[in-house]
Amino acid sequence: MSRRQNWLVLVAAVLITALPLWLVSAPADGPDGRPGEVFGGADAKAQQAIGEIAPDYKPWFAPILEPASGEIASLLFALQAAIGAGLIGYWLGASVTRDKLRKQAERDKAGAASDPAPEGRAPPPC
Amino acid sequence: MHIMEGFLPVEHAVGWTLVSAPFVVWSVRAVRSRLDEYPEQRMLLGVAAAFALVLSALKLPSVTGSCSHPTGIGLGALLFGPAAMVLVGLVVLVFQALLLAHGGLTTLGANVFSMAIVGSFVAAAVFRASRAFRFSLAVSVFLAACLGDLATYVTTSVQLAWAFPDPAGGFVASLAKFAGIFALTQIPLAITEGLLTVLVVNALIRFNADEMKSLPLFLARGARA
Numbered sequence: 001m002s003r004r005q006n007w008l009v010l011v012a013a014v015l016i017t018a019l020p021l022w023l024v025s026a027p028a029d030g031p032d033g034r035p036g037e038v039f040g041g042a043d044a045k046a047q048q049a050i051g052e053i054a055p056d057y058k059p060w061f062a063p064i065l066e067p068a069s070g071e072i073a074s075l076l077f078a079l080q081a082a083i084g085a086g087l088i089g090y091w092l093g094a095s096v097t098r099d100k101l102r103k104q105a106e107r108d109k110a111g112a113a114s115d116p117a118p119e120g121r122a123p124p125p126c
Numbered sequence: 127m128h129i130m131e132g133f134l135p136v137e138h139a140v141g142w143t144l145v146s147a148p149f150v151v152w153s154v155r156a157v158r159s160r161l162d163e164y165p166e167q168r169m170l171l172g173v174a175a176a177f178a179l180v181l182s183a184l185k186l187p188s189v190t191g192s193c194s195h196p197t198g199i200g201l202g203a204l205l206f207g208p209a210a211m212v213l214v215g216l217v218v219l220v221f222q223a224l225l226l227a228h229g230g231l232t233t234l235g236a237n238v239f240s241m242a243i244v245g246s247f248v249a250a251a252v253f254r255a256s257r258a259f260r261f262s263l264a265v266s267v268f269l270a271a272c273l274g275d276l277a278t279y280v281t282t283s284v285q286l287a288w289a290f291p292d293p294a295g296g297f298v299a300s301l302a303k304f305a306g307i308f309a310l311t312q313i314p315l316a317i318t319e320g321l322l323t324v325l326v327v328n329a330l331i332r333f334n335a336d337e338m339k340s341l342p343l344f345l346a347r348g349a350r351a
Binding site for chain 1: 127128129130131132133135136169172173175176177178179180181182183184185186187188189190191192193194221222223224225226227228230231232264282286290291292293300303304307308311312314317318321322324325326328329332333334
């Protein structure tokens with residue numbers, strides 16, 4: 001795919017992610033007067049649905065370690081993303097540089113072939 | 127798609143663990159023999175794992191008004207085949223279960239099944255089918271990653287509906303409810319994952335053409351199309 005197509009793909013991915021923020025409005029306030037919540041986690045919603053289907057169900061195991069607060073949880077999620085993004089960034093940087101060096105070497109070789117006796121490159125006399 | 131800790135009845139939790147365990151053993155062996163044979167692929171496997179790590183940390187908003195996250199499993203499943211990604215998915219899920227209380231140890235078997243096993247097998251199968259239909263490489267990669275992601279969330283819905291059938295409507299009513307929460311929310315996210323996977327594959331083809339030649343699924347039919 002061309003470079004332009006790649007950019008279009010990236011823009012599309014950003015738009016699909018960002019547009020719901022405008023398209024979806026917060027639901028009406030709950031009966032208890034608390035503002036309606038929007039963009040909650042689907043996992044939590046499923047947990048709610050389980051509560052509706054099987055009100056008697058009790059989770060029989062609790063997480064061993066729970067993040068102390070929402071802040072700590074976001075710290076750990078950010079850490080997870082940073083590790084991943086760091087590795088991808090390293091790979092991309094290494095790959096681009098390797099590609100560049102390889103092309104440079106090919107160009108040098110081609111230049112050397114067309115000019116068999118480059119000046120100043122004679123071996124030093126022993 | 128993470129079923130929360132303790133939210134599967136004991137027999138379901140044990141059952142899914144038993145189903146997933148042989149796949150994990152198979153995957154460990156496959157990864158070991160692959161890296162023995164092609165040590166230079168270590169970096170690419172790392173990239174595939176990193177992609178899954180990033181994407182499953184990103185909780186994205188969806189048009190349904192709730193948030194969920196992509197899985198990032200498709201990329202690795204295309205590069206290395208499903209065998210490698212079962213292990214990678216397991217590592218990501220254990221990280222989240224232990225440190226983030228996201229998912230859990232008792233539900234690990236079920237979550238590995240939906241994300242790492244179903245997700246990667248569907249992605250690989252869709253990719254093969256798309257190439258057989260002579261779709262372009264970009265379209266095939268997009269469909270594979272997108273449908274693999276979606277299949278994971280459909281599987282989660284089935285797992286929950288099976289464990290918690292609706293008292294009135296039974297399994298079907300329950301499935302409709304969980305699919306409404308998971309699968310519907312996931313559609314735009316799956317499209318995003320498909321697009322991002324296409325970008326990474328484009329970068330791979332441009333910069334790592336040599337390594338790609340020794341990958342199993344990929345380039346079997348020629349990458350440049």
